[in-house]
Amino acid sequence: MSTELVAAVNAALATVIDPEIHRPITELDMVDALSVDEAGVASLTILLTITGCPMANTIESDVREKVTSVPGISGVNLTMSAMNDEQRTELKRKLRGGANERDIPFSKADSTTQVILVASGKGGVGKSSVTVNLAMALANEGRSVGVLDADIYGHSIPQMLGLMESWPTSVDGMILPVPTMGLKVISIGMMKESRDQVIAWRGPILDRALQQFLADVYWGDLDYLIVDLPPGTGDVALSLGQKLPNAEVLVVTTPQQAAAEVAERAGTMASMLDQKVLGVVENMAYLEVTCSHGETQRVAVFGTGGGAEVAATLTKRLGYDVPLLAEVPMDPAVSAGGDDGLPLVATDPTRPAAQALTGLAQRIVARRPSLAGRKLGLTPVS
Numbered sequence: 001m002s003t004e005l006v007a008a009v010n011a012a013l014a015t016v017i018d019p020e021i022h023r024p025i026t027e028l029d030m031v032d033a034l035s036v037d038e039a040g041v042a043s044l045t046i047l048l049t050i051t052g053c054p055m056a057n058t059i060e061s062d063v064r065e066k067v068t069s070v071p072g073i074s075g076v077n078l079t080m081s082a083m084n085d086e087q088r089t090e091l092k093r094k095l096r097g098g099a100n101e102r103d104i105p106f107s108k109a110d111s112t113t114q115v116i117l118v119a120s121g122k123g124g125v126g127k128s129s130v131t132v133n134l135a136m137a138l139a140n141e142g143r144s145v146g147v148l149d150a151d152i153y154g155h156s157i158p159q160m161l162g163l164m165e166s167w168p169t170s171v172d173g174m175i176l177p178v179p180t181m182g183l184k185v186i187s188i189g190m191m192k193e194s195r196d197q198v199i200a201w202r203g204p205i206l207d208r209a210l211q212q213f214l215a216d217v218y219w220g221d222l223d224y225l226i227v228d229l230p231p232g233t234g235d236v237a238l239s240l241g242q243k244l245p246n247a248e249v250l251v252v253t254t255p256q257q258a259a260a261e262v263a264e265r266a267g268t269m270a271s272m273l274d275q276k277v278l279g280v281v282e283n284m285a286y287l288e289v290t291c292s293h294g295e296t297q298r299v300a301v302f303g304t305g306g307g308a309e310v311a312a313t314l315t316k317r318l319g320y321d322v323p324l325l326a327e328v329p330m331d332p333a334v335s336a337g338g339d340d341g342l343p344l345v346a347t348d349p350t351r352p353a354a355q356a357l358t359g360l361a362q363r364i365v366a367r368r369p370s371l372a373g374r375k376l377g378l379t380p381v382s
């Protein structure tokens, strides 16, 4: 057996990335019994994290391609198998950075992930649409982004990202988010046995489920975790507020006065939980219509000024600047993108609505992460 060839095959395998965990399969101890015989035939076993792993075919074809491309390799003898319990436990330990206990990585003082809770006062203002498009736009800016759909009543994220038939893989109790379009996604809807099942979780059960999303999901290194909250100021906001004291809240409203008033409440609630309000997004701000003379006009379908009003009220109430970060026009393409599972920012970034959402992402990226109001995990000495 040629040790050089084995090393070369190993190096090639190090370029095969597990599509769910986003790490090289060699680092995840998924390569077993690798050898190369005199005739240059490589034999190896790939240990999948679970039997029936949904990504098995992708990994298999990737491994074949990479191994056969190594000079001197004439064939591949590949066995696809699964890890045993011990191997899985070791992998989980490794993924948690050697720690056995499950704590929430984002709540640690040294966490570099910016958690953004997308909140609204009432339903239907476009909170989920803003969530998926903002996440896509941040990914387009080269950031690693996770999306957590914590909207127990709506959970429309799977639909909006084309994941209606996708389920997260679980490795011995550790959940791997579903990868799509460069994002990592988990939805409360994915935890149900069937998609039409109604969830009526409250109090401790809901709290436990949210804890699981944050601690038992292997998110990896994220720049941003965007969380779609249920509308209003309910149990989820409270529970997440306690679990993620450093999270920042992005308030989505429509220009309507009534929507603005309830949106202010969502912002005020955040401050009660010691969270900072990052800013306000006014969605469905106006509709652009082109008249028969070719002139374009902005029609205020839902009135005007709601976003600016929420921003001004929260600035006054909270004592720091809460900016109006974006005004997103009404555009049937936003809605169609949601139905098709493809966010507008990904399919048609030139449309004004997509540009407004990209601008929102750019403003968020450009902000220097502020430590104001953050709990730094320092213990005062007497």
Ligand SMILES: Nc1ncnc2c1ncn2[C@@H]1O[C@H](COP(=O)(O)OP(=O)(O)OP(=O)(O)O)[C@@H](O)[C@H]1O
Pocket: 120, 122, 123, 124, 125, 126, 127, 128, 129, 130, 151, 154, 155, 156, 230, 231, 283, 284, 328, 329, 330, 331, 332, 333, 334, 335, 336, 338, 353
């Ligand atoms: N800028 C927009 N232009 C046109 N349609 C939009 C826009 N934003 C959202 N919509 C549409 O409005 C409807 C409600 O949006 P969405 O589901 O994002 O709201 P939501 O606030 O998350 O609602 P809920 O909390 O009730 O789930 C959807 O059909 C969506 O496609």
